[in-house]
Structure formats: C-alpha cells, structure tokens
Amino acid sequence: MKLALITGGSKGLGKALVQLYLDLGWEVREFSRSGVGPNHVPCDFADAVQSSTVLQQTFTELSSGAWTDVVLINNVGTLDPIGPLELTDSVSWPKHVQINISSCVSATGLFLQLFSTRAARRLIVNISSGAASTPYHGWSLYCASKAALEALTRCVALEQKEQPNPTKVIAIRPGVIDTQMQSTIRSQDPEHFKEKAKFVQLKSEQLLLSPRDAAHKVHAIIVASPKSGEVYDVRSA
Ligand SMILES: NC(=O)c1ccc[n+]([C@@H]2O[C@H](COP(=O)([O-])OP(=O)(O)OC[C@H]3O[C@@H](n4cnc5c(N)ncnc54)[C@H](OP(=O)(O)O)[C@@H]3O)[C@@H](O)[C@H]2O)c1
16 A cells, blocks of 8 residues: 655646556545545645644554555645745745745654654655756745755755665656646736746747646656655756
8 A cells, every 4th residue: 555645736736746646546645725535635834733733633644554655745835925025025924934844844744753663665755946046036935945945855864864764855846837836927027027038938838847747757756766865857857
C-alpha cells in the first residue's frame, strides 16, 4: 500500500499530481479549500491553527497504516501579494508567509514526527520555483518564500542523514505551467509586475507546460532515485 499526501491538490499542478497518483493506484489525500471528492481534506493554509490541526489529525490517523511508500508533496503556493512590497497590503504579508512557508514547515515537521517510526520508504517533495534564485520585481515575498523552502529542504535533509531510517527531502522547480497562477500573472498591471509581457508571450507562444505534463515531469524526478537535499528543475532533468 502506498500513500501520497498532497497540499493544494484542488487545482493546477496539485490536481494533476493527485490524478497521477490515483492512476498509479496510490491512496491519496489532498489538502485545500475547494477540493471535492473522497480524497479531499478541507484545509485553509492561511489559518495556522486550523491547518496544523487538520494535518496533525489526518497524519495521525494515516500513520498506523501498513504503507510501503509514503510521499508528502508540499505543493500549496500563492503569489499574492504581487507588487513592490511597500505598495502591497501589510495584512497580506504574514498570510503569504503562512501559506508558502509556515504550512510547509508544519506539514514537514508533523510528517517527520508521525511517520518516521514507520518502515515505509518516505519522501518529502517541496514544490519550488526558479524564483527561489532569480529576483523578480514585484515578487519579493514569492521569491523569498521559495528560497526559504529550498533552504528548509537542504537543512532537513542534512538532519535526516543522521537518522537510522532517514526521510528523503527534495525540492523541485516545476517549470512554467498553464494554471490559475499564470492567469493571475498575465492579469497584473505592468506597474505592479514589470515582467508581465514575458509571461504573456510565453502563453501566446504556447510555451507553458500543461499541468498534466508538469506532473509527469515532477514524478519522473521522484522515481529516478533523487538525492536527498537536492533542488531539481524539470527543465534540466
Ligand atoms: N504555475 C507555474 O507556472 C508555477 C511555476 C513555478 C512554480 N509553481 C509552484 O507550483 C505550485 C502549484 O502552483 P499552481 O500553478 O498549480 O497554482 P494554482 O493553480 O494557483 O493552485 C494552487 C493550489 O494551492 C491551493 N491553495 C492556495 N491557497 C490555499 C490556502 N490558503 N489553503 C489551502 N490551499 C490553498 C489551491 O487550492 P484552493 O484554492 O482550493 O484552496 C490550489 O489547489 C505552487 O507552489 C507554485 O508556487 C508554479
């Protein structure tokens, strides 16, 4: 029996990953606000207490299963707020950090606490972005949160190395994907996001990956014995 835990699995890349794992016959749980169906776990990652409680309860219930493989994919992410930091709403700053980073810290920490005593092969995949290492005007929080996610990946992998049965932790940059996130980028005022034209062009030249193709590229990295602590990019895999 194999288990995939996927955050932000109601739309875009996360939804395609949910479908891919279901097609492979895995048991799947996806955590989001608007998902539907038997695999959906209602969860708002902007709410630290509610989301942490949901993760803890769900992981606790599932951790006693006789799994041979368990994968956690920290896929949830938001770009909001877009724009030069000082022009954005201060209320949105901690919300962004909560969704893009704190939720991944909680999911990762609880996963390690609740699944580490299991004999199952365990893998944590953090969905990052090229924005982790390339600064974009108007994406200060997004670039910072993805860089933090990659640092978290490296550090937790280092810590896990000392464990007798370590959990592998990797980060994957999934490429530019035709999802709601890209529509949001293309709808920005160029004053708020100076590189809008580049993303409009990528779409018009049909250079965006479909969510399904991106999910398959992410999965190809996962099954190719990735090295714990590494950051992979689907464009160079
Ligand atoms: N699209 C790209 O070109 C691209 C490029 C590089 C990296 N990425 C990364 O890939 C990942 C997926 O991106 P995507 O393009 O598929 O995004 P998307 O289409 O906007 O989907 C985002 C997912 O996150 C969930 N989510 C957002 N806020 C949430 C909240 N407060 N609580 C619970 N769930 C929440 C959404 O579910 P609900 O709305 O139902 O809650 C949805 O399932 C992100 O980490 C993103 O940074 C994307």
